[in-house]
Amino acid sequence: MKRKTILTLLIISLFFGCSKRKLDTVSEKTASDSLNYYMGVLNSKRALNSDKTKAISSALKIVESLKNTSRNRDTLFSIVYILYNNQDWNSFNSASQYLLKQSIKANDSINMAKSYRFKANYFKRIQSYDSSFIYYRKAEKIYYKKKDKINYANILFNKGIVQSSVGDFLGAELSLSKAYYIFKDSNEKDKLYGTLNQLGLVYTELKEYDKAILFHNKALDVVKNIKSWNREHPVAICYNNIGYLYLRQKKFNEAIVNFELGLKDNLLAEDDPDTYGCLLDNLAYSRLKSNNYKDLPKLFYDALEIRNKLDDYTYIVGSNIHISEYYQKIGNNKLALEYSEKALKIAKESKIPVNLVFALKQASIVDKAKSIYYSEQYIKINDSLQIEERKSKDRFNKIQFETDEIKQENVGLAERNRNLLYAFIITFIIVALLFVVRAQRARTRELLYKQAQQKANEDIYNLMMSQQAIIDESRSKEKKRLAQDLHDGVLGRMFGLRLNLDSLNSNTDEESVKKRTELLNELKTIEQDIREISHDLNREKQVLINNFVSIVHNLLEEQKNAHEANVTYYIDNDVVWDKVANAIKINMYRILQEGLQNINKYANAKNIIVEVKGDKENVYLKIQDDGVGFDVNRKSKGIGMQNMISRTSDCNGIIDISSKKNEGTKIVITLPIETKQLITEEQ
Structure with missing residues (x-):
């Protein structure tokens, strides 16, 4: 009864557990669908502002309820972008604070940089x-580390x-100059224009007027070569900035020319009333300073009217001061x-x-009754502004200095860690070298013994092959002589006899005809038999007479008998082994021997395939197994494999090794029948 109750509880818990996971999946899918809907509303041009406000609120709630995934953070950034x-x-x-928090949690540097x-x-x-x-400094460090130049x-x-x-301005010059050198080599022409324009303004404030005019002209050249700026009017802005530069230098006529060039843009008043108002006011002020009262004070009033509509305090104060x-x-x-x-x-x-400083200065000039009061106020506020400006500079420099100091500390720590790592690596290498040297000595002794044994085997095999070459040559000559005797002697006589019998065809009696026919058929049979014998003697199979093929055959049969793996082999009978240099045969035999030994030791194979083929130029050896395989890309290879590669190289051959884990190994070796190097060695 107790067991039955436990089993029932387990089934119930499993059922509800599965249901809960399923509900969670459905809930997340529903939230994702709702989020997609709200994002669609936000990106729609037809949606009302009230609908977009509701959509933003709902989308934010959904994102905050979802998991902290890359996709959800990207969606959150889109919302932040719209809100901005x-x-x-x-x-x-x-929203931006939440995005930053989630990005820091996930170590998402890209969204962290965007948030900053x-x-x-x-x-x-x-x-x-x-x-x-x-915050710009924080974003700057991330983008610099990411090498995201733009x-x-x-x-x-x-x-x-x-x-x-x-x-x-000095700090600004440094930052803007770095930006300029990146933008000038990019396709970001609008950013290049903005940077050049700002550098011109900075050099104007630094009273480096030659540099200022240089950068303003560069900005003008950039914008003139860009066809479409939508409703922006950068050419007019450039002329306004150049005119302002000349105004600062008290070159009023040059200033007037540039302000008038800027005002030639017919669409400027509609598209960019801010710049249009600046040009009007600057033109009027330049004429005032040059004692040219053309269109004054109308230009001042037109500028003031535009600025009142824009509700910009600074420009409104400036216009009123100029009119005064x-x-x-x-x-x-x-x-x-x-x-x-x-x-x-x-x-x-x-x-x-700043507005108050300029207004007090003008008031102290025109209001004689309160001139002293306004002057005192002007000096007081101006001094406090300069103090605050210096404090701001100091704060900026302090932030920059602290960042650089931290960076320097990190560099120092990194260097110390690197030195410790180097010391550890050197110690480890020394210990490892001592161990390797000791092991290598033992292995070297073993290798020397094996090499001596192998050299002796090769010398014996070479001698055998040389002796076999002499025997083969004698046998070949004897076969050729026998073939010629049979063909030119016996066949010639038999052919003459058949001709004589043919001449008796004139006898017409039935018995003579029958007898002649039988004799002729018999002679033809004998002739054909002798011809076949002659041809067989002349092309006797190389497998039966060539000692190399016999040795390879014996090696493969021994492999079959001594090991469990099933061996299938094929030796091409059409290979003319007499033409293959002895050094090639020796190395080919040793490579096959080494390959079989490797399979027996390491491969754990069930099937082995060996193929020996050839053509007019090369002989080919293929050794394939279905064993465990190995990584062919590893740097250190076994002695056996190194020997195979070395022997192939000695013969000016090519070795192709292909293997995969648990898919076996295939080795294909291509050796030239003769090479200049080998011929020289044999001679």
């Missing part, structure tokens, strides 16, 4: 440059922009003060210190 583009920063932060990169982009966007720099260069490019933003400067220059102090106050108000609202 949609600027849904709350969801982006949580997007977080760095986010912090750059919100102007948290310290955090941005740190992504590595992308990180350097963005890192350079971050460094420029905090005034670390314009009115100050033409002597309208009232409007100059009015636009200065507007600039100051907007700068305070923006909470961007």
